[in-house]
Amino acid sequence: MAILTMSRQFGSGIRKIRQRIATTLNYAYVDKESILNEIRTRGGKWEQWAREFDQTSPSIWEKHDWSFKGFAAILQSVLLSHALRDNVILAGRGSNFLLEGIPHAYRIRFIAPMDQRIERIAEWKSVDRKTAALIAKETDRDRAGFINAQYGKDLNDLRNYDAIYDTGKISADEIVTQVTEALLARDKLNTPEGQELLRMRAAAARIKSALITDPQLYVPTLDVESTESGLVLHGIVHNAKQYKLIEEAAQLLARKVPLTINLRFRA
Structure with a gap:
């Protein structure tokens, strides 16, 4: 089946919509707790750092810290591993950017007028409207900063989504119908070629x-790119010993996937 990514403005009121879509199509929903449960298996402080960094805007120091870079890499790997299973709804966190160009992925964003968002937040949080407005603006700022730090992208650029749904203008029934129909149509694009493209991205992230x-490796500058001919590991190392350690570890992790090592020595 097709994959659904759902980005939303805080207070846009999509909880019941999401539940109905998941129930109608028998889709699994990958939310914050699902992600944290998988990150917990990494041991160490990764779960703690995930809770601290999740959907918050990191400071300039945090952005370049090993803990944030590690969390970002783990998060992307977890999201892509779930995407491989199909029949899944991925809850924001830049999943739309990870699945850009995947034919059977339907990437949507929910928005709503600020007044309606404030009203929902005030009711949900049991606060006055002024406080609710501050919460909405602060959350918008944090989430935009989080996406920019993770992907270098603009969360609010509507061109980064396949469709936009304004819950202030479209009824829940209409949204559920439209999204369900779109997913069924996307399912026809779930080809072996598309699956292989996704599999390679997931392998690169893993x-x-x-x-x-x-x-033990500590590589401050490292990336793994998925290409038509295989994976390419880019990075900067300090010495030949570090080069060999990373090369051996990467080849072991790659298993049967073709991997090119493109490591450079720091000048």
Whole structure:
């Protein structure tokens, strides 16, 4: 089946919509707790850092810290591993950017007028409207900063989505119908070629997250790129010993996937 990514403005009121879509199509929903449960298996402080960094705007120091880079790599790997299973709804966190160009992925964003968002937040949080407005603006700022730090992208650029749904203008029934129909149509695009493209992206993310979170390797500049001919590991190392350690670890992680090593020595 097709994959659904759902980005939303805080207070746009999509909880019941999401539940109805998941129930109608028998889709699994990957939310914050699902992600944290998988990150917990990494051990160490990764769950703690995930809770601290999730959907918050990191400071300039945090953005370049090993803990944030590691969390970002793990998060992307977890999201892509779930995407491989199909029949899934991925809750924001830049999943739309990870699945850009995947034919059977339907990437949507929910928005709503600020007045309606404030009203929902005030009721949900049991606060006055002024406080609710501050919460909405602060959350918008944090989430935009989080996406920019993770992907270098603009969360609010509507061109980054396949469709936009304004819950202030479209009824819940209409949204559920439209999204369900769109997913059924996307399912026809779920080809072996599309699956292979996704599989390679997931492999790249898996290898990157394993390497970048290994304290014995410590590579401050590292990326794994998915190409038509295989994976390419880019990075900067300090010496020949570090080069060999990373190369051996990467080849082991790659398993049967073709992997080109493109590491450079720091000048």
